[in-house]
Amino acid sequence: xxxxxxxxxAEGSRxxxxxxxxxxxxxxxxxxxxxxxxxxSRSGAKHRAWFExxxxxxxxxxxxxxxxxPFKIYYQVINVSxxxxxxxxxxxxxxxxxxxxxxxxxxxxxxxKPIKVLGNGNLKIKVNLEVNACSNSAKEKVEAQGGTIKLx
Numbered sequence: 001x002x003x004x005x006x007x008x009x010a011e012g013s014r015x016x017x018x019x020x021x022x023x024x025x026x027x028x029x030x031x032x033x034x035x036x037x038x039x040x041s042r043s044g045a046k047h048r049a050w051f052e053x054x055x056x057x058x059x060x061x062x063x064x065x066x067x068x069x070p071f072k073i074y075y076q077v078i079n080v081s082x083x084x085x086x087x088x089x090x091x092x093x094x095x096x097x098x099x100x101x102x103x104x105x106x107x108x109x110x111x112x113k114p115i116k117v118l119g120n121g122n123l124k125i126k127v128n129l130e131v132n133a134c135s136n137s138a139k140e141k142v143e144a145q146g147g148t149i150k151l152x
Contacts (some may be wrong), residue, residue, distance in 0.1 A: 003137075074134060076108040080141050081106075081121020098130040105132075116144075117149065 021032035034041040050057055085104055086092060094101055103111045111146050117129060119137025126146045134142075134149050 073114060074095045075114050075116035076093050076110065077116055077118055078102065078107050078131075079120040080123045080138055083117075083127055084121060084123050084125070087125055087127075095126060096130075123147075 018028060018033070019027040024027045031041065039045050039047070040126050050059065052058070062081045067115060083097065086107065087095075090103070091105055092140075099108065099111045099115060102108045102115065108115060110116055114132035116140040117131050117134040118143050119135050119139075121140045123145055125140060129142065131149065132152055134151070139149055
């Protein structure tokens with residue numbers, strides 16, 4: 001039962017710590033594995049992770065380009081043809097569509113991001129939509145079938 005106190009690490013699984021600066025006989029005396037001269041051979045030496053020894057750093061060598069507006073609104077796009085396809089494949093018998101229903105049907109990824117309806121394709125059924133934006137052609141196609149688009 002006393003075998004737990006006699007456990008040892010496997011042969012060669014543990015390396016001894018390199019003891020530097022303990023005389024020439026150790027093999028790590030003299031410069032203590034720090035090399036001859038220079039900043040990093042001295043005590044207290046350190047530099048920032050991106051410091052390149054006075055060479056122009058990468059983040060300053062590479063040109064800057066582009067601009068991302070913090071005010072741009074990224075819409076989730078749905079085409080009129082997508083609504084028609086969902087209704088035809090009998091995934092739903094709904095004619096009222098809002099963000100909850102569209103998300104449930106898999107037409108949009110997020111309930112919280114704004115939705116825009118575009119007029120690509122044809123619509124054969126009356127639908128009522130509750131979305132954030134729509135194109136003129138989508139509005140015409142929905143209203144031609146007697147449906148409505150409510151902008152939220």
